[in-house]
Amino acid sequence: MAGPLCDVKVLEFGAIGPTPFAGAYLGDFGADVVRIDRPGDVRPNTAPPEFDFYNRNKRSIALDLKSEDGRAMACQLAARADVVMEGMRPGVMERLGLGPEQLQAANPALVYARMTGWGQDGPMASAVGHDINYAALAGALYPTGFPDRAPSPALNLVADIGGGAMYLVSGILMALHHARRTGQGQVIDVAMVDGVAHMMSAFQAMLQGGLWSEERMANSVDGGSPDYGVYPAGDGKFIAVGAMEPQFYAALLALLGLDPAAIPSRDDRANWPALRAIFAEIFASRPRHEWLAMAEGKDICISAVLSISEAWAHPHLVTRGTFRQFAGRIHPAPAPRLSATPGALTRPTPQVGEGGQDVLADWGLS
Numbered sequence: 001m002a003g004p005l006c007d008v009k010v011l012e013f014g015a016i017g018p019t020p021f022a023g024a025y026l027g028d029f030g031a032d033v034v035r036i037d038r039p040g041d042v043r044p045n046t047a048p049p050e051f052d053f054y055n056r057n058k059r060s061i062a063l064d065l066k067s068e069d070g071r072a073m074a075c076q077l078a079a080r081a082d083v084v085m086e087g088m089r090p091g092v093m094e095r096l097g098l099g100p101e102q103l104q105a106a107n108p109a110l111v112y113a114r115m116t117g118w119g120q121d122g123p124m125a126s127a128v129g130h131d132i133n134y135a136a137l138a139g140a141l142y143p144t145g146f147p148d149r150a151p152s153p154a155l156n157l158v159a160d161i162g163g164g165a166m167y168l169v170s171g172i173l174m175a176l177h178h179a180r181r182t183g184q185g186q187v188i189d190v191a192m193v194d195g196v197a198h199m200m201s202a203f204q205a206m207l208q209g210g211l212w213s214e215e216r217m218a219n220s221v222d223g224g225s226p227d228y229g230v231y232p233a234g235d236g237k238f239i240a241v242g243a244m245e246p247q248f249y250a251a252l253l254a255l256l257g258l259d260p261a262a263i264p265s266r267d268d269r270a271n272w273p274a275l276r277a278i279f280a281e282i283f284a285s286r287p288r289h290e291w292l293a294m295a296e297g298k299d300i301c302i303s304a305v306l307s308i309s310e311a312w313a314h315p316h317l318v319t320r321g322t323f324r325q326f327a328g329r330i331h332p333a334p335a336p337r338l339s340a341t342p343g344a345l346t347r348p349t350p351q352v353g354e355g356g357q358d359v360l361a362d363w364g365l366s
Helices: 018-028 068-080 100-106 131-137 157-182 192-199 201-208 246-256 269-283 288-295 308-312 315-320 356-362
Strands: 009-013 032-037 058-062 083-086 111-116 187-191 228-232 238-242 302-304 323-326 329-332
Touching (some): 009 018, 009 068, 018 032, 018 058, 018 083, 032 068, 068 100, 083 157, 131 192, 187 192, 228 269, 238 288, 246 269, 246 288
Parallel strands (some): 083 111
Antiparallel strands (some): 228 238
16 A cells, blocks of 8 residues: 555755654655765765664665756756755755755745754854754753753653654645645744754643742652652562552552552652652562563553563564564554555665666656
8 A cells, every 4th residue: 555645755865863764754654755865885974774764765866966967966856856855054055056945946836844953043053963952952851860960861852853853744744735735835944942842832831830840850740759750670670650640549559558548648749759769669579570460450550661672572562563574674663553544664774876766767857
């Protein structure tokens, strides 16, 4: 079955991080994603193709954008594309003659998506940065971790993927819908710092409503509340607890063998450290597998904290096919799951330039 984006041509100018992730996401659902790479045997700043999942379901064409011929070919491809994606610093594409004004003049319906950390304007627009910097400035890094230590980065998922790639994909789909309805393309300014700030909306609201403290581990979902956090089991493995609602909290206490009347009330935040200590001592009395077995079939909201390789083998994820064998590696399956036009893994990551001649033929170029 063809994916829902099978009639969409995407031209992706080679970058790292959120831009190629977004391109692979679109490719998972059928878009014809062509990545423009720099000529050479190795794709700069990325893993070898067999370990480069961000560039699966794409084809590659190698163009020297510093040459007149390379830029001319890029312009011809863009004239046939529905979407152009780029992740350069502001002004770079304009200097190459490949900015939105130049490309949309030949293709008015073109969706031109720009991915940066700080955005296309503002005093920091040209500054360098990575996920940790964008999350830090948007207020998402400070609240994470322990109160007596430095904040803890949550991998590079917050800005690169959450505030970057996912907003890039959603912006492209919205602009593409508009372009197909009106024939008018537009420019999408995706800034990771904007996306992260947007994702933090609930905490901004709670802070203003007096429901959130800026002290770390002093809130409901930052590990401060004893019913929401991670506890070591007796075998050194970890258990995640998320028993916030009254019925789930009551079930947690029953699992731990605690009488609610005999322990401090969680309604008083001053009791949270003492409650956490009580829970920690009990969880440490049994290995993780025993706790999970005791909780099986009960509404308690606890789960194992799995490593990446442990997650591959978990029965629930195996049953759902959350991970798939593809091109000799374990890949995450396309998500979300569409009933009529599901995503698919069709192409492993190409070498630089692999598939370029086919792209030219398919897109009507020589």
